[in-house]
């Protein structure tokens with residue numbers, strides 16, 4: 001309940017946080033990033049900043065490049081980042097090898113949720129905490145995810161879609177996370193479950209974690225978010241407050257088909 005407390009898990013090793021220490025430096029930024037799937041040029045010069053603890057809705061029509069942008073930021077193998085800079089708390093993410101971004105606190109929860117079948121809920125959580133740097137303890141996770149307490153001994157693949165999404169987010173929190181990237185977390189879920197996940201994401205924000213959420217359910221994402229980015233053909237078409245998008249019918253028609 002009282003969640004507005006620590007910013008970083010106390011693992012005692014986090015003394016060297018932001019390198020630059022410049023106060024004006026954004027918490028997260030990508031600067032003119034370009035990424036390719038093979039020859040296909042998809043992320044075409046995207047730039048934006050994100051403030052600490054902000055929830056950003058990353059929106060756009062099908063194929064606009066939302067998933068590709070999240071994957072580029074998370075430094076997955078594909079799409080391949082060919083140009084541009086990405087910084088998290090002053091750390092140069094673009095200079096890391098693929099799959100190293102997670103060590104800096106960037107965690108992507110992909111659309112397919114990727115819980116580990118054959119393991120129980122609790123085993124999924126324990127496995128996420130197997131290597132340093134770890135994040136929330138099991139106790140802390142269970143305080144925020146009461147449904148997972150009920151399901152702790154259940155095999156993960158037998159959970160409902162909503163519960164699997166909760167487990168996927170919980171697994172991310174079990175790591176030492178600074179920036180949470182969510183790809184379509186509400187997909188296929190009933191409104192009551194979407195509501196529960198919204199509550200959890202609000203608590204995650206209060207705990208000091210920054211989130212970028214991609215959602216087809218743009219209205220739900222905008223109601224949760226502080227700000228919005230709209231992508232169109234691999235470029236940023238709009239950057240502003242979430243309220244501006246909710247209020248601007250033309251913008252919604254043009255880029256979100258709402």
Ligand SMILES: Nc1ncnc2c1ncn2[C@@H]1O[C@H](COP(=O)(O)OP(=O)(O)OP(=O)(O)O)[C@@H](O)[C@H]1O
Nearest residue numbers: 037040042060061062063064065066067068069078
């Ligand atoms: N593995 C891939 N190889 C080649 N092109 C790809 C690949 N994945 C996506 N694309 C292309 O990149 C573009 C952007 O796709 P992306 O999945 O990032 O869009 P999106 O905004 O997430 O769309 P959606 O709302 O449908 O999830 C599309 O034209 C898509 O066809």
Ligand SMILES: [Mg+2]
Nearest residue numbers: 066067068183
């Ligand atoms: Mg997508």
